[in-house]
Structures are given as C-alpha cells and as structure tokens.
Amino acid sequence: MTTKNVQIRMENELKEKSDELFNNLGTSTNEAIKIFLSTAVRTNGFPFEITLDKPNTETKKAIEEAYAIQDGKIEAQVYDTVDNFMKDLRS
Structure with a gap:
C-alpha cells in the first residue's frame, strides 16, 4: 500500500x-x-456525535416542565401583574 x-x-x-x-x-x-x-x-461520517451545546441539567428540567405545561400535565403559574411576578421571582 x-x-x-x-x-x-x-x-x-x-x-x-x-x-x-x-x-x-x-x-x-x-x-x-x-x-x-x-x-x-x-x-462514513464523524466517529462521534457532532452537536451544538448540550443543555445543562437545569435547562433540561425547564424544557421538560415547558412540555408538561404544553401537554396540560401541570398548570403554569399565571401572574396578573409584572410586580407580582417579580415578587415571586425574588422570593
């Protein structure tokens, strides 16, 4: 050869x-x-997976929660004002 x-x-x-x-x-x-x-x-390709940045554990959890809300499995928290949202966010 x-x-x-x-x-x-x-x-x-x-x-x-x-x-x-x-x-x-x-x-x-x-x-x-x-x-x-x-x-x-x-x-016939890269010998490993080529991906964009993988989400970390916290992001994966948030994505799963968003799908669960979308599918009606859990209810999303709803706020009537931004102030109430910010109060909850800071607590």
Missing part, C-alpha cells in the same frame, strides 16, 4: 496536550489522527 504525507497546523498548546494525552494512552497523536480517519471512513 502506498502512503501519502499529510500536514496539519495546530497551536503549540493543543499539540503538546494531545501528545501528552495520547502518550498516556500508549499511542501518538499521529496514530490517533490515523485512527480517527480510518474510523470516519469505515462509518
């Missing part, structure tokens, strides 16, 4: 941290990159 050189540029700090990480895992950054590319080709 013939081989081809590939060059990538990265910040020194990233290179040093990746070298240390992969050395601790018993391999090299170069081997890790080859593993990444081989897995990407085999799976």
Whole structure:
C-alpha cells in the first residue's frame, strides 16, 4: 500500500496536550489522527456525535416542565401583574 504525507497546523498548546494525552494512552497523536480517519471512513461520517451545546441539567428540567405545561400535565403559574411576578421571582 502506498502512503501519502499529510500536514496539519495546530497551536503549540493543543499539540503538546494531545501528545501528552495520547502518550498516556500508549499511542501518538499521529496514530490517533490515523485512527480517527480510518474510523470516519469505515462509518462514513464523524466517529462521534457532532452537536451544538448540550443543555445543562437545569435547562433540561425547564424544557421538560415547558412540555408538561404544553401537554396540560401541570398548570403554569399565571401572574396578573409584572410586580407580582417579580415578587415571586425574588422570593
């Protein structure tokens, strides 16, 4: 099998941290990159999930609560004035 050189540029700090990480895992950054590319080709995509920022626990809870309100499973607190809302919010 013939081989081809590939060059990538990265910040020194990233290179040093990746070298240390992969050395601790018993391999090299170069081997890790080859593993990444081989897995990407085999799976026909990124070998890990690509997502936007995931909501934290508090946000997930708020989303679930909003769906429960929407589905009529729980009642939403209703305020007749902004002042009442702010009083409740601050308490």
